[in-house]
Amino acid sequence: MDTHKDIERLSTQAERYRRCFFPTTNAERKATYVRLKHGELVRPHRNVYARSDYWTALDVVEQARHVIRTLAEQFPHRIFAGLSAASMLHLDHGWHLHAGDPVFITTTGSAHLRNAYHKLHRIYMYDPDVREIRSILRDDGTISMRLTDVDAVLDSGLIGMVRITSPARTLVDCALRYSFVDVLPMFDAALRRGLTRLEDVLDICDGLRVDCGPVMRALHYADSASENGGESACRAVILDGGFVKPKLQQVFVDPRNEMVQYRVDFLWQLADGKSVVLEYDGMRKYVDLSMTKGRDIRQVVQDERARESVLRDAGVTTILRTDYEEVKQRHPLYCKLEEAGVLKTGMRLLV
Secondary structure: OOOOHHHHHHHHHHHHOOOOEOOOOHHHHHHHHHHHHOOOEEEEEOOEEEEHHHHHOOOHHHHHHHHHHHHHHHOOOOEEOHHHHHHHOOOOOOHHHHOOOOEEEEEOOOOOOOOOOOOEEEEEOOOOOEEEEEEEEOOOOOEEEEEEEOOOOOOOOEEEEEEEEOHHHHHHHHHHHOOHHHHHHHHHHHHHOOOOOHHHHHHHHHOOOOOOHHHHHHHHHOOOOOOOHHHHHHHHHHHHOOEOOOEEEEEEEEOOEEEEEEEEEEEEEOOOOOEEEEEEOOOOEEOOOOOOOOOOHHHHHHHHHHHHHHHHHOOOOEEEEEOHHHHHHOHHHHHHHHHOOOOEOOOOOOO
């Protein structure tokens, strides 16, 4: 199909600004509809369009951000909340939460409207604490994202703005909607990046007339030492299984060369003096700056053997490994921990 100059212009500018486009004239609407029917365009949300090849190259979370930025362009005063705010804040979470392409906004009216658009979900808030995520076009043509207060001085080069609930309120809303395994990565990420404090989350809960038990549990176990969402989800599954909370990112030093140090994902120190290490997804964190990248498989194997040798020399008794599939299934991971002697909550542990 021949290109349409207006659609080409709209889509090109939208892609540059990391959002989708929307037609504003009858001619643009007609051209958009024709290209949608022919598969050249996709419509992920009402009156939100993107080129098919561009859209499919984005991951699920970035697709959600594109939709949110577009809706913010259409409705500047709309405040995005819950999972939508978490996505804009780049809080770690599983892609499965985006099934059905939900978009969450705040409302001061009813959260349940008849004949409401099925992808748009409302969360009631009387007077939400609001932040703005501003898209700034730099001189070199790149775009930076900046989290600011609503009354902050406007930035030069501003090309877009998304209003969201505060990080603390976002965590509360997500914890009240999703499982512990789903939200612990969000809490860890928010603390790790200094987006909020535990006290801020507690203040939000104090003002709500709902059971904030799920929020309290996430707060209790949240840990800024967790390095990524995968490790956070793995830890949440471990805690869900009733196992004692592990120590995170503990450093072990080679007794023969103190310059060689290795960090481990999870560590349990048992009452009998044994130490159990669990590594998630085969990710290796070398503290020793002399380690090089781009190693071949043989070198990786050799490095892994050397790493295990150092850990054992440093006092580690058992080294376990797990991955995404085991964490998802849970039972294989639980069996490994039980066989290694990792205790359940309530059993005596030497801390």
